[in-house]
Each structure stands twice: as C-alpha cells, then as structure tokens.
Amino acid sequence: MSRSETLFQQAQKSIPGGVNSPVRAFNGVGGSPVFIERAKGAYMWDADGQRYIDYVGSWGPMILGHNHPAVLQATLAAAERGLSFGTPTEVEITMAEKIKQIVPSIEKVRMVNSGTEATMTAIRLARGYTGRDKILKFEGNYHGHADSLLVKAGSGALTLGVPNSPGIPEDIAKHTLTVDYNDIDSVAKVFAEFGQDIACIIVEPVAGNMNCIPPQPGFLEGLRKICDDFGSVLIFDEVMSGFRAAPGGAQERYQVIPDLTTLGKVIGGGMPVGAFGGKQAIMDHIAPVGPVYQAGTLSGNPVAMAAGLATLNELAKPGLYEQLYARVEQLLSGMQQLADQAGIPFTTNRAGSMFGFFFTREKHVTSYQQATQCNMEHFKRFYHEMLKQGVYLAPSAYEGGFMSAAHSEADIEQTLAAAKIAFVALAAA
Numbered sequence: 001m002s003r004s005e006t007l008f009q010q011a012q013k014s015i016p017g018g019v020n021s022p023v024r025a026f027n028g029v030g031g032s033p034v035f036i037e038r039a040k041g042a043y044m045w046d047a048d049g050q051r052y053i054d055y056v057g058s059w060g061p062m063i064l065g066h067n068h069p070a071v072l073q074a075t076l077a078a079a080e081r082g083l084s085f086g087t088p089t090e091v092e093i094t095m096a097e098k099i100k101q102i103v104p105s106i107e108k109v110r111m112v113n114s115g116t117e118a119t120m121t122a123i124r125l126a127r128g129y130t131g132r133d134k135i136l137k138f139e140g141n142y143h144g145h146a147d148s149l150l151v152k153a154g155s156g157a158l159t160l161g162v163p164n165s166p167g168i169p170e171d172i173a174k175h176t177l178t179v180d181y182n183d184i185d186s187v188a189k190v191f192a193e194f195g196q197d198i199a200c201i202i203v204e205p206v207a208g209n210m211n212c213i214p215p216q217p218g219f220l221e222g223l224r225k226i227c228d229d230f231g232s233v234l235i236f237d238e239v240m241s242g243f244r245a246a247p248g249g250a251q252e253r254y255q256v257i258p259d260l261t262t263l264g265k266v267i268g269g270g271m272p273v274g275a276f277g278g279k280q281a282i283m284d285h286i287a288p289v290g291p292v293y294q295a296g297t298l299s300g301n302p303v304a305m306a307a308g309l310a311t312l313n314e315l316a317k318p319g320l321y322e323q324l325y326a327r328v329e330q331l332l333s334g335m336q337q338l339a340d341q342a343g344i345p346f347t348t349n350r351a352g353s354m355f356g357f358f359f360t361r362e363k364h365v366t367s368y369q370q371a372t373q374c375n376m377e378h379f380k381r382f383y384h385e386m387l388k389q390g391v392y393l394a395p396s397a398y399e400g401g402f403m404s405a406a407h408s409e410a411d412i413e414q415t416l417a418a419a420k421i422a423f424v425a426l427a428a429a
C-alpha cells in the first residue's frame with residue numbers, strides 16, 4: 001500500500017471522508033487521493049516521493065507557481081512582524097488601492113477570509129441595499145457554501161450529486177431562483193415575473209465549477225441590461241476568474257462592468273483570503289458606515305495581505321499573461337490533436353489562464369447540460385492514466401484547470417507526451 005493510501009485510511013478515522021474539503025477525496029474519479037508533502041513552481045511531490053506537474057494550483061491561487069520566491073519572502077517577513085493584530089494596518093490600504101487599480105469597477109473593497117464569505121456578504125449587501133429578498137443564480141455555478149447559494153450548485157456539490165444540500169431551510173432556498181447559464185432568455189423570463197423582488201443576479205462570468213465554460217457573446221451584456229432595467233444589483237463572482245480570465249478578470253476580458261465583484265484565490269497568493277467590492281454607493285451600506293453587518297477576527301490578516309500583495313505585484317510584470325495564454329494554447333491545441341489522432345471525441349474551452357477539456361462529440365460546450373452529459377468513464381480513465389504518469393489534474397470532470405507562470409514549454413511537452421499515452425489507452429479500451 002502506498003503511503004498516500006495509508007494516510008487516507010488513517011485520515012478517515014478522524015476527519016469526515018478523510019478530507020477538509022469534499023472534492024479532494026477523489027469521489028469524482030475514484031481511488032485514493034494523493035497526499036501532497038511539498039510543492040515548488042509547477043510541481044508538487046506526494047507522500048511517496050512522486051512528482052506531479054500541477055494543473056490545479058490549489059484550485060486557482062497559485063498563478064505564479066508554488067512558493068514563488070517573492071511571495072515566500074514577503075510572507076515570512078510579515079510573519080516575523082506579527083501574525084495578527086486585529087487592528088487596522090497600512091498593508092490593508094495598500095491592498096485595497098492595488099485591487100482598485102487592477103479592477104477599476106471596484107471603488108471600495110472589504111477583505112474577508114474566503115470566497116464563501118465574499119459571496120455570502122455580497123448577496124446580503126445586495127439584499128440590504130435593494131430591500132428585496134430574491135436572488136438569481138445559474139445552475140452549475142458555484143459561489144461557496146452559504147445557504148442561499150448552495151442551490152443547484154456546481155463544483156464538489158455537483159461532483160457528489162448533491163447540488164441542493166440538506167440542512168438549508170426551504171424558507172431560505174425558496175428565495176434563490178435558478179436558471180440556465182448562457183441562456184439570457186431564461187433570465188428575462190424570470191425577471192418578467194419576479195423582477196421587482198430580485199435583489200441581485202450573481203454569476204460566474206466565466207463558469208469554472210461545471211468544468212470551464214466561458215460566457216457566450218451577449219450573455220453578460222444581457223445580464224447588465226436586465227439588472228439596469230429592474231434596479232437589481234449585478235454581482236460578478238470572480239473568485240476564480242479574477243486575475244485569471246485577464247489581469248482585471250472577466251469584466252476586463254468581456255468589457256461588462258458589474259456593480260459588485262467578489263474575489264478570492266489569487267488575491268491571497270495561497271493564504272486564506274477573499275474580498276468583495278464595487279460601487280461606493282452600494283459599499284457604503286456595509287458596517288460601520290451603513291447598517292448591513294459583516295465582520296471578521298482575522299480579516300485583512302497581515303501575513304495573508306503580504307502574500308496576496310506580493311502575488312499581485314509579480315503579476316504586473318510585462319509578458320506574464322502573454323506567457324500564460326501561450327502555454328494554455330500549447331496545452332489545449334496539443335491535447336486536441338492527440339485526441340483526434342486517437343479517435344477520442346474531445347473538445348476544450350479556455351478563458352485566459354483557466355481551461356477545461358471535455359470528452360464529448362459536441363464541438364462547443366456552452367451549457368451546464370452539455371457539461372454534465374460528457375463521457376465520465378473516459379474522463380476517469382484519462383485522469384488516472386495522467387496521474388500515474390505524474391500529471392495532476394483536478395479530480396472531477398466538473399472542475400477547470402489552471403495554468404501557472406511557472407509552467408515551462410518543456411512541462412507542457414511532458415504533459416502532452418503523457419496525454420498521448422492516455423488517449424491511446426482510452427482508444428484501446
């Protein structure tokens with residue numbers, strides 16, 4: 001038995017399912033998860049000493065690769081000055097100003113500790129601001145695990161087949177309206193009936209929790225117009241797409257400006273951080289300026305701010321995003337070619353440094369329905385063939401992939417060599 005398998009057995013005795021977040025348990029692909037001991041650049045090493053080229057990047061944050069020297073140094077230096085003060089600090093101002101500069105639709109921003117906190121508060125704020133209870137979200141979009149948002153959710157909830165969780169009172173869930181992603185007509189229909197009661201639309205402007213599905217032309221623009229027509233707040237959940245779909249997130253890539261934005265992952269550089277921000281007129285409803293309450297013992301934590309700021313500073317270096325996009329192109333066009341050669345039905349999606357691949361006969365995957373109808377057996381086999389060869393992909397067909405600035409051309413070539421073997425194995429099965 002491998003050391004990872006031994007550890008997984010031991011973990012299950014004291015931790016539910018052996019993990020502290022569900023998708024890590026490999027329910028989506030079967031088998032035992034690998035326990036990671038350390039990581040550097042594009043690579044992670046497991047408890048048995050095997051090296052992996054990592055395309056998960058801690059589910060998005062590690063856009064510079066693991067343990068980037070500048071991030072590590074800034075983090076250690078901050079830790080030496082103190083781990084937490086529970087007072088305002090100057091680095092929080094620097095962080096807020098930096099975020100405003102990169103994402104200009106954000107006029108004011110509040111730091112929190114996770115994406116879940118960011119989206120939970122953003123919808124509370126939208127409700128408090130509009131005085132309305134209903135919210136609209138999209139089937140297969142995941143916004144963390146707050147009660148109102150864990151309705152027809154993607155990511156781990158979808159992987160486990162429980163997109164609606166028990167434990168959420170019907171009285172809360174009934175205020176969450178869900179419609180189809182990339183289907184503006186379904187949004188218009190719901191607004192025609194309930195528009196005056198809808199506080200906000202919350203959307204992943206690039207869906208990354210039902211695999212990776214970018215917005216169709218006109219979709220985000222349509223959401224903007226409907227929110228304007230009905231006085232509803234448009235929330236872009238850019239916890240995943242922020243700093244990834246483009247430097248300024250999906251709103252920069254697609255040139256549609258939301259009222260509120262939620263951020264996470266990359267802004268923490270690997271430390272637990274989230275943020276929500278947007279129009280000052282809305283943000284001023286948050287305590288202590290306004291009556292909508294939100295707080296956090298560790299919010300704006302100095303060590304986390306240092307790691308996040310160092311990451312954002314590195315991201316500003318010229319050519320970094322061009323390299324990320326070029327690596328995604330190299331990987332996806334290479335995989336498509338290999339799948340075609342092996343006769344495996346396959347297609348890919350991308351938005352900046354986020355990407356997804358699908359085992360399907362469809363040429364373009366643009367909807368939740370298409371994403372859920374892909375060949376799961378192909379995915380699982382492919383996954384384990386790649387893992388065996390030292391390539392770490394997200395262990396679920398409903399998660400996207402993340403490129404980092406540490407991935408070299410040679411890493412991609414090595415990944416493609418593994419993919420060639422995996423596709424051929426699928427064709428032979």
Ligand code: PMP
Nearest residue numbers: 114115116142143144237239240
């Ligand atoms: N929103 C989106 C779009 C996400 O992808 C995630 C997490 N994957 C969240 C919110 C929740 O973030 P966290 O896991 O940090 O609570």
